[in-house]
Amino acid sequence: MPHSAKERARIVTIKGSTVEVRGLSSYRMGEITYVGEEKLIGEIIEIERNFATVQVYEPLEGLKINDPVYPTGKSLSAELGPGLLSNIFDGIQRPLEQIKKILSSSFIQRGIHINALDRYKNWLFEPNKDLTKGHLVKGGDVLGSVQETETIKSNIIVPPNTNGELLSIQEKGEFKITDPIVELKGSDKEKKELTLMHEWPVRVARPFLKKLPVSEPLVTGQRIIDMFFPITKGGTAAIPGGFGTGKTILQHQLSKWSNADVVIYIGCGERGNEMTDVLREFPKLVDPHTQNPLMDRTLLIANVSNMPVAAREASIYMGITMAEFYRDQGFNVLLTADSTSRWAEALREIAGQLEEMPVEEGYPAYLGARLANFYERAGQVVTIGSPYREGSINITAAISPPGGDFSEPVTANTKRFVKTFWGLDSNLANRKHFPSIDWLNSYSGYIKVIEEWALEANLEDWGRYRQEMFTILQKDDELQHIAELIGSKALPADEQLIILVADIIKEGFLQQNAFDKIDSFCPIEKQMKMMKLMLLFYNRAEVLIKNGCPISLIIGLKTVQILKRMKEDVQNDNIIQMNKIEDYIHTDMEELGSKYGYKV
Amino acid sequence: MARITVRGVSEIRGPIIIIEGVTGIRMGEYLEVNLPNKPSRKGRVLAIEEERVIILLYQGTYELEKDEIETEFFGRTMQLFVAEDMIGRVFNSQGEPLDGLPSIYSDEYRDINGSPINPTSRIYPRDYIETGISSIDSMNTLVRGQKLPIFTGAGLPNNLLIGQIVKQARIAGAEGADKFAIVFGAMGLTMDDYIYFQRLFEETGTLNKVVMFSNLASDSAAERLITPRVALTTAEYLAFDKGYHVLVILSDITNYCQALREISVALETVPSRKGFPGYMYSDLASIYERAGIIEDSKGSITLLANLTMPNDDITHPIADLTGYITEGQIILDRSMHNRGIYPPIDVLGSLSRLMKDGIGEGYTRKDHPSLSNQLYASYAEGLDKRRLAEVIGKKELNRRDQILYEFADKFEDNFVNQGDNYRSIVDSLNLGWSLLSNLPETELTKVSEDLILEHIKNKGADSD
Ligand SMILES: Nc1ncnc2c1ncn2[C@@H]1O[C@H](COP(=O)(O)OP(=O)(O)OP(=O)(O)O)[C@@H](O)[C@H]1O
Numbered sequence A: 001m002p003h004s005a006k007e008r009a010r011i012v013t014i015k016g017s018t019v020e021v022r023g024l025s026s027y028r029m030g031e032i033t034y035v036g037e038e039k040l041i042g043e044i045i046e047i048e049r050n051f052a053t054v055q056v057y058e059p060l061e062g063l064k065i066n067d068p069v070y071p072t073g074k075s076l077s078a079e080l081g082p083g084l085l086s087n088i089f090d091g092i093q094r095p096l097e098q099i100k101k102i103l104s105s106s107f108i109q110r111g112i113h114i115n116a117l118d119r120y121k122n123w124l125f126e127p128n129k130d131l132t133k134g135h136l137v138k139g140g141d142v143l144g145s146v147q148e149t150e151t152i153k154s155n156i157i158v159p160p161n162t163n164g165e166l167l168s169i170q171e172k173g174e175f176k177i178t179d180p181i182v183e184l185k186g187s188d189k190e191k192k193e194l195t196l197m198h199e200w201p202v203r204v205a206r207p208f209l210k211k212l213p214v215s216e217p218l219v220t221g222q223r224i225i226d227m228f229f230p231i232t233k234g235g236t237a238a239i240p241g242g243f244g245t246g247k248t249i250l251q252h253q254l255s256k257w258s259n260a261d262v263v264i265y266i267g268c269g270e271r272g273n274e275m276t277d278v279l280r281e282f283p284k285l286v287d288p289h290t291q292n293p294l295m296d297r298t299l300l301i302a303n304v305s306n307m308p309v310a311a312r313e314a315s316i317y318m319g320i321t322m323a324e325f326y327r328d329q330g331f332n333v334l335l336t337a338d339s340t341s342r343w344a345e346a347l348r349e350i351a352g353q354l355e356e357m358p359v360e361e362g363y364p365a366y367l368g369a370r371l372a373n374f375y376e377r378a379g380q381v382v383t384i385g386s387p388y389r390e391g392s393i394n395i396t397a398a399i400s401p402p403g404g405d406f407s408e409p410v411t412a413n414t415k416r417f418v419k420t421f422w423g424l425d426s427n428l429a430n431r432k433h434f435p436s437i438d439w440l441n442s443y444s445g446y447i448k449v450i451e452e453w454a455l456e457a458n459l460e461d462w463g464r465y466r467q468e469m470f471t472i473l474q475k476d477d478e479l480q481h482i483a484e485l486i487g488s489k490a491l492p493a494d495e496q497l498i499i500l501v502a503d504i505i506k507e508g509f510l511q512q513n514a515f516d517k518i519d520s521f522c523p524i525e526k527q528m529k530m531m532k533l534m535l536l537f538y539n540r541a542e543v544l545i546k547n548g549c550p551i552s553l554i555i556g557l558k559t560v561q562i563l564k565r566m567k568e569d570v571q572n573d574n575i576i577q578m579n580k581i582e583d584y585i586h587t588d589m590e591e592l593g594s595k596y597g598y599k600v
Numbered sequence B: 001m002a003r004i005t006v007r008g009v010s011e012i013r014g015p016i017i018i019i020e021g022v023t024g025i026r027m028g029e030y031l032e033v034n035l036p037n038k039p040s041r042k043g044r045v046l047a048i049e050e051e052r053v054i055i056l057l058y059q060g061t062y063e064l065e066k067d068e069i070e071t072e073f074f075g076r077t078m079q080l081f082v083a084e085d086m087i088g089r090v091f092n093s094q095g096e097p098l099d100g101l102p103s104i105y106s107d108e109y110r111d112i113n114g115s116p117i118n119p120t121s122r123i124y125p126r127d128y129i130e131t132g133i134s135s136i137d138s139m140n141t142l143v144r145g146q147k148l149p150i151f152t153g154a155g156l157p158n159n160l161l162i163g164q165i166v167k168q169a170r171i172a173g174a175e176g177a178d179k180f181a182i183v184f185g186a187m188g189l190t191m192d193d194y195i196y197f198q199r200l201f202e203e204t205g206t207l208n209k210v211v212m213f214s215n216l217a218s219d220s221a222a223e224r225l226i227t228p229r230v231a232l233t234t235a236e237y238l239a240f241d242k243g244y245h246v247l248v249i250l251s252d253i254t255n256y257c258q259a260l261r262e263i264s265v266a267l268e269t270v271p272s273r274k275g276f277p278g279y280m281y282s283d284l285a286s287i288y289e290r291a292g293i294i295e296d297s298k299g300s301i302t303l304l305a306n307l308t309m310p311n312d313d314i315t316h317p318i319a320d321l322t323g324y325i326t327e328g329q330i331i332l333d334r335s336m337h338n339r340g341i342y343p344p345i346d347v348l349g350s351l352s353r354l355m356k357d358g359i360g361e362g363y364t365r366k367d368h369p370s371l372s373n374q375l376y377a378s379y380a381e382g383l384d385k386r387r388l389a390e391v392i393g394k395k396e397l398n399r400r401d402q403i404l405y406e407f408a409d410k411f412e413d414n415f416v417n418q419g420d421n422y423r424s425i426v427d428s429l430n431l432g433w434s435l436l437s438n439l440p441e442t443e444l445t446k447v448s449e450d451l452i453l454e455h456i457k458n459k460g461a462d463s464d
């Protein structure tokens, strides 16, 4: 017999960020439960006989045994609808600007119950003209649209798993987010009202029609990524690196400059000032692909390092659910999370409180499964509903391995599920070579895809340039080992040339200063041209060397300096100047040749 | 809130006591254990399992009588009375005076754990602090509101360096410089170090600006867990309520973390690396993240912390987790110290993350960003050449390599090594250029031609 519903649900144990609860009338995994008089928000994560363990998203100080617990019947859900973009939320989707207003304080207090989406704001809804009374609509169908920000026109869609016969749809007009805009008659003959928003449980992946193979690059404007280790719309990438190696800056760069439609940035257990930095800087920046304000396409989640650890665990799911929501509208979404290690540590901490058996370095056995689940929610898909739409989610996440050691569990497990790996190297970072992506130790699983794309995009030289540059860098690595023993002076001239050109590539191409006005974003055309010029320099110099030209004359050429500086010195759209540099190279080489009688 | 008093305990284990059969106790609440004829001991409720209450006693459990002791629960978390007249005073970790003067009486009190700052309320720190030290000001610029630890090793002159910063530091655009205070949190400090700091404050005439919280090596380890929290609670009050620019100095984070480990072992939590608890990252963050600047407040909290790396190991969890939280680090280098270089700052390993927005035109000087990039790059190359020379001999280096090799030497001897002297930031930047003028122009790839013209070519012409 179920125990009496009259038995009051109450706290029996308080420990870390969890409480044990007894006396609920039913026990459902994942149910949101309010804890204590202040109704702190928690979620049931374990059930044993007639006890439930609730992880609480707020600090537990002040709670007592026997304090009341209130079940809600709901799962941890995200509110989805217009008003998410250009906003900043905490790990359980409470809007931080609103919290500030309500508390009129610069500090976050607990026990605040507040909706993610503004209930009072009016949105101009334009109905989908193809819909008429009697139409059968199903999950994912577009009901109409709302201009959410200057950049983003959001599709208002039927929530997944909902269908019925259209009874009425509102004319074009202003509506609040909870106003009914559509009335349906369900198969059960019940009337249903749909609004501009709906809710979705964050731990459940939103459905799609089918996954597609990825096909297009996510252009980032970062040379080492676009040219050497590219990612795609719908792809996955991991950025592991010790502290100070440049993970956050790289993620900021991707969020600023990549050609995604929507960017979701999750600050998961990292610094408060880094979120402030984004809030301060993004509104001033312009999307180089659309010329629109950058903040218009951006959504931030900030669960910084001194905010409750359980909410850190939730923040990742909040983020990916919102990403799926924009994907379902037909957008290409970039989701970037800094850092998944802090998320994994939150899992570890909570597992410890549940006295689960740790496997590796204290992490629970399901670490790999949780990571897999998360990365599985990336991809390029055909969405549900009509009209036909494709959308994608790219997940690019930072990992903070203890001691910068990539063999630790989070890095090792993540490697199994991501296609692209940008390993950041402390030695490069220490010498201020940024981005400190180690070109010998990183990889992209999308080279084939991008090669095909490049052919169609009239960038047919991409693959060849990339290969030639790679070969130089690889040879350079071998030569460096030898030079460390005998000095580069003792190497033959053609090998010294390789070291010189590799140096030009490293400094002039791979290094990219995020804080330089020009260099921060490098368009693909300029990237290609830069490669071309560097390889031209190499090929022409190689001929000179073969004909006996001493390497010192080549090292001393002014063009070496020009090649290293063109990334910052030449405006991104100044093709004329790039062509001039090409001329310099020819002139320099020919001069050397004619002056000293070498064949060129 | 009503207080609850209980006699006797059921278990005593390390600094932990467990009381059974008591109800109405709150998570995290503050309590005192009263002993006959002895000062009471303070504690905190760590967990409650039905009628079992698990308690950490900050002054330990030595000599406690299982059935005799009386525990008084206060029904609230630990609080600290705060007031402006704390400035110039010395307290223990509970805020009790150690200087023979009366206790602080105030209407204002604060929970020592503080609350997280809303990221939308933070002001991004941009005003640099001139420390008068070249390798900091030009290469790893400190910014008001920053949290920056000094990674040091046993026997390295980290305290001298902090002393020099306290003596020399000037804050750019120092409006309201009078509203300046130092909050010093001594965590497990030896008497020698403690006296050093006391002298430092006396000699620099800052003693009347310092609030000291003292937990010495001989004091209880558990108490060390509250020292940084009372220090930061005081700092928050002074900065955000009273508009002071507060410099918080915490020394030594390593002692703090060892105390944290000790307690977590007593609680039988699952350890992560080197026996330190898995929650150490979050715990440290709850300290470091209290630094910063917020809207609607004139003040700021800048945090400097000593962190002694066990065995000089930067991958040790204490240094590692700290590096992941703070806004950079200053690293002291033993080999430079052994070569007599002071301050022995490892310029390349050190980092100031807030430097990018605190320097350049309108902040320090227009040439600063690219100048420092050039200095890093050339110095890094010079160090490569030094390593190479160790293998093949300096004579075997080619001409270019020799020049870079010598640059690294000069950079360390003339730029990093500056002794106990003050150098203005302008002097430091100019010194940087004069070092670069030793390099052939082809090496100067991080600075624009205009800057080379302005700072090297025309300079040379001037002095001729
Ligand atoms: N592309 C870049 N251009 C210039 N400087 C960079 C670049 N990337 C990183 N840096 C420098 O490196 C510093 C550290 O970078 P970042 O904060 O991104 O490191 P991180 O890997 O996120 O560290 P943590 O794990 O501690 O958060 C920056 O403050 C900046 O000085």
Ligand SMILES: [Mg+2]
Residues within 6 Å of the ligand: A247, A248, A249, A270, A338
């Ligand atoms: Mg980071």
